[in-house]
Amino acid sequence: MNAVVVKNIEKKYGSLAAVRNVSFEVRKGEIFGLIGPDGAGKTSIFRMLTTLLLPDGGTATVAGFDVVNQYRQIRDCIGYMPGRFSLYQDLTVEENLSFFATVFGTTIRENYDLIKDIYEQIKPFSNRRAGKLSGGMKQKLALCCALIHKPEVLFLDEPTTGVDVVSRKEFWEMLGKLKKQGITIVVSTPYMDEAHLCDRIALLQKGVIMSIDTPENLLKSYPKTLFAARADNIYQLLQDLRADAGVESCYAFGEYLHLTLKSGSSDPGFLREIAAPYQSTGLEVKVIVPTIEDSFIRLMNEPTP
Numbered sequence: 001m002n003a004v005v006v007k008n009i010e011k012k013y014g015s016l017a018a019v020r021n022v023s024f025e026v027r028k029g030e031i032f033g034l035i036g037p038d039g040a041g042k043t044s045i046f047r048m049l050t051t052l053l054l055p056d057g058g059t060a061t062v063a064g065f066d067v068v069n070q071y072r073q074i075r076d077c078i079g080y081m082p083g084r085f086s087l088y089q090d091l092t093v094e095e096n097l098s099f100f101a102t103v104f105g106t107t108i109r110e111n112y113d114l115i116k117d118i119y120e121q122i123k124p125f126s127n128r129r130a131g132k133l134s135g136g137m138k139q140k141l142a143l144c145c146a147l148i149h150k151p152e153v154l155f156l157d158e159p160t161t162g163v164d165v166v167s168r169k170e171f172w173e174m175l176g177k178l179k180k181q182g183i184t185i186v187v188s189t190p191y192m193d194e195a196h197l198c199d200r201i202a203l204l205q206k207g208v209i210m211s212i213d214t215p216e217n218l219l220k221s222y223p224k225t226l227f228a229a230r231a232d233n234i235y236q237l238l239q240d241l242r243a244d245a246g247v248e249s250c251y252a253f254g255e256y257l258h259l260t261l262k263s264g265s266s267d268p269g270f271l272r273e274i275a276a277p278y279q280s281t282g283l284e285v286k287v288i289v290p291t292i293e294d295s296f297i298r299l300m301n302e303p304t305p
């Protein structure tokens with residue numbers, strides 16, 4: 001049995017279709033990522049799966065229970081770390097954890113093994129109010145609170161947003177350890193670089209899933225050779241290449257432009273020829289390996305069937 005099964009789920013806010021005909025399955029013990037920019041519909045999907053919001057269409061089960069008719073059973077066996085508020089800012093670290101344990105009819109001691117690695121990092125601050133913790137510490141405490149009743153499925157909505165790079169890395173290492181303990185994890189993130197850390201990902205844009213696969217397969221399926229180019233006047237180069245009939249797509253990506261050619265050529269010399277008439281000084285061209293973000297941009301620009 002899959003841990004999560006979502007079939008054609010829909011959510012509307014007035015005339016806005018925030019989640020459109022979304023279907024996916026999460027296997028037991030998997031880290032499944034919902035990857036998409038702000039407003040893609042990640043939170044709405046999480047809120048429906050955690051039984052806090054009713055779907056307008058479709059069905060979904062979590063741990064075999066229906067999100068509408070069996071919401072009580074779901075609430076007992078999931079952990080949810082919402083994107084924004086989840087801690088009581090005026091309670092101390094320990095009080096927050098005790099509170100969540102009590103709500104779920106357990107104690108900190110009962111499941112301490114599960115949170116030990118994470119909790120030990122914030123234990124020196126156990127008497128500090130949650131509101132006075134750093135972003136990374138808050139995130140660790142919120143994760144402990146979501147885990148304290150030993151959930152089967154853990155839902156983490158943008159757990160690393162606004163957290164520094166080191167804490168983000170540590171956080172993902174913790175998720176890896178939880179996976180080893182058999183917990184299924186559904187996690188959302190707007191950071192494309194985190195997609196590689198998931199077993200499978202769904203790329204979400206404007207309420208629609210564009211692709212579901214392993215990060216590796218997604219990259220393998222990138223259909224064209226991807227080039228990186230730059231010149232002294234990179235903005236001008238972007239304008240010129242975008243206007244060129246031989247260029248299929250061209251967008252800014254860090255210090256470079258990323259582009260594909262209509263011909264599908266994988267020869268950087270061919271791209272140099274295309275760029276030659278524009279007399280861009282300092283032109284540099286190379287073939288690169290696409291990232292998840294490149295795949296995302298490509299799928300986003302494909303016409304919807």
Ligand SMILES: Nc1ncnc2c1ncn2[C@@H]1O[C@H](COP(=O)(O)OP(=O)(O)OP(=O)(O)O)[C@@H](O)[C@H]1O
Nearest residue numbers: 013016018036037038039040041042043044045158
């Ligand atoms: N209660 C609401 N009323 C009206 N519109 C809403 C409501 N909640 C979400 N939306 C809209 O629905 C769309 C999807 O929002 P959602 O929060 O699910 O996306 P998200 O991917 O989690 O993005 P974010 O990280 O910004 O929350 C957005 O356009 C958002 O403005």
